[in-house]
Amino acid sequence: MIDIYLVTGFLGAGKTTLMKNLVKVFENEKVALIVNEFGQEGVDGAVLEKEGMVIEQIVDGSIFCVCRSDRFIDAILKTKEMGIDSLLVESSGLANPFGMHEVTGMLHKLSPDTFHYSGSICVVDAKHFKKLSDLVPVLIEQVQGADLLLINKTDLVSPEEVAKVEKIIRKLNSEVPIIRTSFARIPDDTQIQTLRWHRGTMKGFLVKQTPGIDKFVLKFGPVPVDQLVIWLKKWADRVYRVKGFCSEDSRQFYVQAVHDDVRVSELDHKPEGNFLIVLGPADDEMRKMIQSSWSKHFQTELTLA
Numbered sequence: 001m002i003d004i005y006l007v008t009g010f011l012g013a014g015k016t017t018l019m020k021n022l023v024k025v026f027e028n029e030k031v032a033l034i035v036n037e038f039g040q041e042g043v044d045g046a047v048l049e050k051e052g053m054v055i056e057q058i059v060d061g062s063i064f065c066v067c068r069s070d071r072f073i074d075a076i077l078k079t080k081e082m083g084i085d086s087l088l089v090e091s092s093g094l095a096n097p098f099g100m101h102e103v104t105g106m107l108h109k110l111s112p113d114t115f116h117y118s119g120s121i122c123v124v125d126a127k128h129f130k131k132l133s134d135l136v137p138v139l140i141e142q143v144q145g146a147d148l149l150l151i152n153k154t155d156l157v158s159p160e161e162v163a164k165v166e167k168i169i170r171k172l173n174s175e176v177p178i179i180r181t182s183f184a185r186i187p188d189d190t191q192i193q194t195l196r197w198h199r200g201t202m203k204g205f206l207v208k209q210t211p212g213i214d215k216f217v218l219k220f221g222p223v224p225v226d227q228l229v230i231w232l233k234k235w236a237d238r239v240y241r242v243k244g245f246c247s248e249d250s251r252q253f254y255v256q257a258v259h260d261d262v263r264v265s266e267l268d269h270k271p272e273g274n275f276l277i278v279l280g281p282a283d284d285e286m287r288k289m290i291q292s293s294w295s296k297h298f299q300t301e302l303t304l305a
Contacts, residue, residue, distance in 0.1 A: 001113065001114060001115060001116040002079060002080070002084060002085065002086065002087055002114060002115050002116065003085065003086045003087070003115075003116050003118045003193075004076070004086075004087045004089060004115055004116065004117045004118060005022070005086065005087070005088050005089065005118050005119065005120075005121060005192070005195065006089050006091060006097055006100055006117075006119070006120045006121065007019060007022070007088065007089065007090045007091065007120075007121050007122075007123070008091050008095060008097050008120055008121070008122045008123075008142040008145070008146070009093065009122055009123035009124060009125075009142060009152075010093045010094075010124070010125070010132055010136060010138075010139045010142070010240075011093035011094075011240045011241035011258070011279055012093070012125060012128075012240070012241045012243075012256070012257075012258030012259075013093070013123045013124055013125045013152055013153075014123050014125070014150075014152040014153065014183070014184040015090050015091075015093070015123055016090065017183055017184040018121070018123050018150065018152075018184035018186075019033065019035075019088060019090050021184055021185060021186050022088055022121075022186070022192065023088070025186060025190075025192050026085075026086055026088075026192075026193075029084075029085035029086055030082075030083060030084045030085050030086075031084060031085065031086050031087070031088060032079050032082060032084045032086075032087050032088070033056075033087075033088050033089075033090070034056045034057075034058065034063075034072070034075050034076070034087065034088070034089045034090070035056070035057050035058070035090045036057075036058045036062065036063045036072070036089070036090060036091050036092045036095065037057070037058075037092055056075040056078070058071055058072055058075065062091070062092050062094055062095045062096075062099075063089070063091060063092070063095065063099070063103075064091070064095050064096055064097075064099025064100075064102075064103070069099075069102075069103065072103065073103060073106055073107065073110070076103075076107060076115065077107075077110060077111060080111065080114055087115075093240075093241070093279075094138050095138070095142075096138055096141045096142070096145070097120040097122070097141065097142055097145035097146070098141065098145050100117055100120070104117045117197050118147075118195045118196065118197060119147030119148065119195045119196060119197040120142075120145050120146050120147050120148075120197075121146070121147070121148045121149075121150070121192075121195070122142050122143055122145070122146035122148070122149045122150070122176075123149075123150040123152050123181075123184060124139075124142075124143065124149065124150070124151055124152065124165070124169070125152060125153050125258065126151050126152060126153045126154050126156065126157045126161065126162050126165050126180075127153055127156045127157050127161075127259075127261070128258065128259055129151075129165050129168070130164065130165065130168065132240075133168065140172060143169055143172045143173055143176075144172050144173050146173055146176045147176065147195055147196065147197055148176065148177050148179070148192070148195055149169060149173070149176045149177070149178050149179070150178075150179050150180075150181045150184060150186075151165055151166060151169070151178060151179070151180050151181065152181050152182070152183075152184050153182065154180045154181065154182055155182040155183075156261070162180060166178055166180075214278075214279070214280055214281060214283060214286070215277065215278065215279050216277075216278055216287065216304055216305060217244075217275055217276070217277055217278075217304070217305045218244070218275060218276040218277075218278060218290070218294075218302060218303070218304060219273075219274065219275045219302070219303040219304075219305060220274050220275070220294075220298070220300055220301065220302045220303070221274065221300040221301065222246075222247055222248060222274065222300070223246065223248070223274070223298055223300060224248060225246055225248050225253050225255070225264055227297070227298070228246055228255065229255075229262050229264060230297075231293065231294070231297045231298070232255075232257050232262045233257075233260065233262050234293060235286075235289065235290065235293060236257035236258075236259060236260065236262060237259040237260045238280065238286065239278055239279065239280030239281075239286065240258075240279045240280045240281075241256075241257070241258060241277075241278075241279045241280070242255070242256065242257040242262075242276055242277070242278050242279075243255065243256040243257070243276065243277055244256075244274075244275045244276035244277055245267075245273065245274060245275060246264075246274050246276075247273070247274055251266060252266070252267045253265065253266055253267065254266075254267050255276065278290070287304055290302075290304070291304060
């Protein structure tokens, strides 16, 4: 049987980094990846695909929404012919993992004794978890549905703050094993392959629409990467997540911002354009502010789509 592992976590918690690390954990097995992103532009999938990992990208909606669940199930069924041992699924930051109850039921009907759901690996951001858990209900559901939980980015906060996050998590899910990590690094002695779905009695369902969140794409010409970072730090703490690509002097960079934490890493492939995806609370004034701020900071044109 093909083992399915679901990776959950809110926007910017470190899911894509965790996916890279999980591939190394399964290096002795044949593994396939499915990446689900909320925006129309597949940034996480593009980053993983450049490393030859992704077999399917499902964008602009959650795999646990009726609008994308059929495609998700079709993508899983395709792996039957690939001879794989395990399937890693990166869900969108707004996905409720209890939707896997419905998906596994459909898979059993369509292809009995082919797939085994091993459970959900949830990654949370140690720095922003407390604030976000008060604002975003799905984050609570991701923790409640976890069979293994990573408190990530522990290098950005004090041990006392990490302990507070763990205490909140324990109230939501008293049984889940917890690992404290930086850069979603998994300790060598962690037995991911022995993970088991402990929340099977908590029935879930597919939602009719993804929870309300504003998303838009910023498209622009070449700009200095260091100046782009300075510009992002002026306003990125007012949204949930910013991620995308920027090119400079024939070099391609992956740009991401989670609140006030803006990071840039160079990619080993040719430039494919400049754009950033912004995800945050619905706010028309935010778009106007971004457009105005760009005009003051850069000479090139900015397009919001």
